[in-house]
Amino acid sequence: MIELKNINKNIIKNKQIERVLFENLNFSLSDATPSIAIMGRSGSGKTTLLNIIAGLDINYEGEYFFNHNLVYKTTDKMADLRLKNISIITQHYNLLDDRNVMENILLGFRKKSAQSKSQAMDYLKMVGLEGYAHKKIKHLSGGECQRVAIARAMAKAPTLLIADEPTGALDEETERIVLNIFQELKRKGTKIIIATHSKEVAKSCEQVVVIKDKRLKAVKL
Ligand SMILES: Nc1ncnc2c1ncn2[C@@H]1O[C@H](COP(=O)(O)OP(=O)(O)OP(=O)(O)O)[C@@H](O)[C@H]1O
Numbered sequence: 553m554i555e556l557k558n559i560n561k562n563i564i565k566n567k568q569i570e571r572v573l574f575e576n577l578n579f580s581l582s583d584a585t586p587s588i589a590i591m592g593r594s595g596s597g598k599t600t601l602l603n604i605i606a607g608l609d610i611n612y613e614g615e616y617f618f619n620h621n622l623v624y625k626t627t628d629k630m631a632d633l634r635l636k637n638i639s640i641i642t643q644h645y646n647l648l649d650d651r652n653v654m655e656n657i658l659l660g661f662r663k664k665s666a667q668s669k670s671q672a673m674d675y676l677k678m679v680g681l682e683g684y685a686h687k688k689i690k691h692l693s694g695g696e697c698q699r700v701a702i703a704r705a706m707a708k709a710p711t712l713l714i715a716d717e718p719t720g721a722l723d724e725e726t727e728r729i730v731l732n733i734f735q736e737l738k739r740k741g742t743k744i745i746i747a748t749h750s751k752e753v754a755k756s757c758e759q760v761v762v763i764k765d766k767r768l769k770a771v772k773l
């Protein structure tokens with residue numbers, strides 16, 4: 553499904569290599585694996601790796617295969633891949649602050665239909681935010697924003713969901729609700745890649761890897 557081969561990534565500052573972040577890193581999410589967790593210390597490169605998979609970062613060496621096809625590293629090709637296949641829940645949620653909750657979720661749908669609004673309402677209910685449709689994002693708490701971002705990602709019904717610490721701002725019970733939603737998405741055929749510090753979240757994935765010494769290593773929890 554997704555394969556990264558021999559990825560080298562440097563952090564450049566003032567045209568100089570400040571740090572080698574990845575060296576010959578390999579990542580593989582097979583067709584048979586519904587979800588994978590990426591762990592590793594803060595600053596180890598989890599978000600950077602997700603950005604590479606999402607096509608948001610193309611400044612690296614190495615090959616990227618999506619559904620067994622080599623992905624060309626141009627912004628246009630990457631944007632197209634993302635539009636067609638991928639939903640992203642970022643660490644900072646990327647919601648439109650001045651719009652309300654419903655408007656943000658509707659942005660997630662690839663094609664809006666007469667049913668989009670009622671579907672969006674269902675997703676809001678699933679993330680425990682019934683009655684929040686008309687609230688402005690700027691008036692929500694961090695955890696509420698996180699759940700709106702999850703509802704928006706669901707609206708797309710993506711082939712691949714990339715989630716960067718999706719439960720970082722949530723209490724245990726809400727974390728469980730979100731993990732249940734992820735299970736539901738997996739049943740519907742969405743593949744999920746999650747960066748997380750939480751063992752509970754990682755345990756909900758079929759495969760767990762950790763970024764260590766500039767590479768990925770498999771771990772058993
Ligand atoms: N655009 C950038 N310019 C300069 N340095 C960057 C940039 N993006 C990331 N870095 C650096 O790369 C390293 C990896 O960052 P990244 O955000 O991928 O870590 P992370 O594993 O997601 O950390 P956390 O667990 O804190 O979210 C960090 O040291 C960060 O400062």
Ligand SMILES: [Mg+2]
Binds near residue numbers: 598600643716747
């Ligand atoms: Mg991060």
